Amino acid sequence: RKEVEQDPGPFNVPEGATVAFNCTYSNSASQSFFWYRQDCRKEPKLLMSVYSSGNEDGRFTAQLNRASQYISLLIRDSKLSDSATYLCVVNLSGTYKYIFGTGTRLKVLA
Amino acid sequence: DTEVTQTPKHLVMGMTNKKSLKCEQHMGHRAMYWYKQKAKKPPELMFVYSYEKLSINESVPSRFSPECPNSSLLNLHLHALQPEDSALYLCASSQSGRGNTGELFFGEGSRLTVL
Numbered sequence: 001r002k003e004v005e006q007d008p009g010p011f012n013v014p015e016g017a018t019v020a021f022n023c024t025y026s027n028s029a030s031q032s033f034f035w036y037r038q039d040c041r042k043e044p045k046l047l048m049s050v051y052s053s054g055n056e057d058g059r060f061t062a063q064l065n066r067a068s069q070y071i072s073l074l075i076r077d078s079k080l081s082d083s084a085t086y087l088c089v090v091n092l093s094g095t096y097k098y099i100f101g102t103g104t105r106l107k108v109l110a
Numbered sequence: 111d112t113e114v115t116q117t118p119k120h121l122v123m124g125m126t127n128k129k130s131l132k133c134e135q136h137m138g139h140r141a142m143y144w145y146k147q148k149a150k151k152p153p154e155l156m157f158v159y160s161y162e163k164l165s166i167n168e169s170v171p172s173r174f175s176p177e178c179p180n181s182s183l184l185n186l187h188l189h190a191l192q193p194e195d196s197a198l199y200l201c202a203s204s205q206s207g208r209g210n211t212g213e214l215f216f217g218e219g220s221r222l223t224v225l
Binding site: 032034041042043044045046049087089096097098100101102103 | 141143151152153155158160165166198200204212213214215216217218219221
């Protein structure tokens with residue numbers, strides 16, 4: 001079983017749609033959680049950190065469920081520019097190890 | 111604009127060449143990382159330096175040799191690479207302090223092609 005699992009997609013959605021991604025992690029020592037966005041042939045860029053109480057940044061909402069060991073990302077009112085790969089990243093407590101999920105590809109269609 | 115700078119952006123080398131990738135950050139971060147990323151795969155950790163000391167080596171072949179000359183700089187020396195080493199090499203940094211390393215900041219990467 002992979003340490004961090006994501007549905008690879010692709011998710012093809014029309015502009016304006018709401019889309020949700022899930023990510024599960026297996027190591028209960030996981031402490032910090034992030035969603036990164038990566039465009040084709042570019043570096044990963046932080047989209048948002050994920051906090052225990054859940055957090056929102058504009059059209060993006062992240063949730064963490066420690067009991068079930070999963071993280072979610074909700075994108076509302078999808079834009080063409082949201083097309084990218086979304087990487088779920090988990091940092092293990094007390095270490096410099098960041099574990100990456102395989103990424104979920106999103107294509108927003110006009 | 112990224113606050114982690116990598117050079118060169120592109121590198122083509124033969125299997126007998128020696129080359130180096132360079133990375134610089136001025137955010138005061140004390141942890142620096144090298145990742146390797148192949149197409150359609152997530153980044154894979156290679157090395158971590160913490161306070162200029164090698165903290166993690168993920169069983170990387172010795173043809174890759176990291177160096178951390180000071181807290182702002184990280185190099186990756188390349189020698190006798192194989193074509194399968196062709197990939198995007200990403201440098202990253204984070205705050206130090208076990209238990210609170212924060213987010214990773216990535217450079218734009220160096221795209222390496224080994225002929």
